[in-house]
Amino acid sequence: MNRDAVPRLAGWQQTWRLVAAAALGIPFWLSTAAVLPRGCAADTCSWLVTGDPLVALGCLTVLLWRRRFPLAVAMVVAVASGTSALAVGAALLALCSMSTRRRPAEIGVAACVYVAASQLTLVLYPIKSPSGPVWLQLALPALSAGIAVAMGVAIGARRVEVRSLRARAESAEREQRAREAQARALERNHVAREMHDVLAHRISLVAMQAGVLDHRRNLTPEENRTLIRGIADGSHQALEELRDVLGVLRADPDAPEPPQPSLDRVPELVADARTSGLDVTLTTAVRGKPSDVVGRTCYRVLQEALTNAAKHAPGATVHLTLEGTAGDELHVSVHNSPATTATNPPPSSGFGLLGLSERVTLVGGELTHHSTHDGGYLLTAHLPWPNHDHEERS
Structure with a gap:
């Protein structure tokens, strides 16, 4: 200026x-x-x-x-x-x-x-x-000139100070607006990730069940009723979970957040997948209880892996492995065999694994995924499990 x-x-x-x-x-x-x-x-x-x-x-x-x-x-x-x-x-x-x-x-x-x-x-x-x-x-003219000059210099210094304070205030306001915009963007990303995690799994299972009904004509009436009931239950649960996510957006910001998924709910996740028709086995060798953040991340990794297996490998066998202890790492492994049923895959956003990788990176872990020699797919995650997190929550 x-x-x-x-x-x-x-x-x-x-x-x-x-x-x-x-x-x-x-x-x-x-x-x-x-x-x-x-x-x-x-x-x-x-x-x-x-x-x-x-x-x-x-x-x-x-x-x-x-x-x-x-x-x-x-x-x-x-x-x-x-x-x-x-x-x-x-x-x-x-x-x-x-x-x-x-x-x-x-x-x-x-x-x-x-x-x-x-x-x-x-x-x-x-x-x-x-x-x-x-x-x-010359004394009187010099004195009057000196007073005028002193007043002018003081006024000029005051103007410069006011301009500087105004510029600082405007800069602080711009920075505040930038921080607010960044916070809104982060919140939008968070909501989008949560909606993907919550809905993609349910909708994928519903789509898989609907695909079985469409391609298999030799099902018994009881099998048809089971699949239809699974589609209805999955759709209802998807709506309930979507309502929960939207409720967080409308709720009072000072209100407590709803309970988040943890490692304890992994058996429920596996049971839902089996009910929907996936052949899932779970092997657990976890000693202790990890922190809420690590447990929630582990749950989301398994949820995304099961969602991808239902989308891209219908009819495959999925094996989940969890092992780890406090002070070391929590290892998560998901392996599915090649698909055995030919169905039209549901539309994919293409951001599931990318968002999952970001989530794992935020907790200091590492995520890898690749095809296997038998035509299947393997996804592994290594999540840090510090001792102090376990001690604070034990």
Whole structure:
């Protein structure tokens, strides 16, 4: 920001400054009239009454441009003040206004011109010069110029400080808006990830069951009823879970969050998958209870793996393995055999494994997945399990 950039004054602000400058010149004009000798020359007294006010009026008019041309206006008014006592106030205002720029060279030149021009009064009016050294004759003009300069420098410093504080406030406001936007983006990503985790699994199982009904014509009535009941139950659970997620968005931000899935709910996840028709086996060798974060991450890894198996390998055998202990790592392994049923796979977002990898990375773990030599697929995750997390929750 330009340090010399000064906002334009309102009409009333401009007016009262000019009135103050005119009023300040009146004492100088009266003091000059008081020291004139009795019976002074007619032309001298006529200048005091007519010419002096006219010059002062011209100086006040020139002051309207002092913010656009501060140095030029200050020089012109300073010189004119030597021929008009009433213009002294205008000269001091111009000097003060120019000093707000805080440029020592300009201030020094303008102040010297003002002090030197003040001596023209002794030539224009028949005033008896006071006895004493020259510096005493310059004392009053120099003092008045010094006061004007000091006021101008102080005003300029105040303007710079105000501009700096305003710039800091605007910068802080921009940073706050950026932080809010980032927080909203993170929250949207969080909600999107939760909705994917919650819904993708249920919808994939429903789609798999519907695909079995569509492709297999030799099912018994009891098998048909089981699949239809599974589709209805899965759809109902998907709606309930979606309602829970949307309820979090509408709820009071200070309200407690609903319970999150943990490692204890893995058997329920496996049971749901078996009910939907997946051939799932679970092997667990976990000693202890991991932290909520690790347990929730493990649950989401298994949920996403079962969802992908239902989508891309219908009819396959899925084997889940969990093993680990506190102070080491929690190892998660999901292996599915090749698909044995030909169905049209449901639409995929393509972000399931990507989001899962980000989730695992956030807890300091590592996720790998690849095809196996038998045509199946293997997904493994290594999640850190520090001792202190276990001790705090035991």
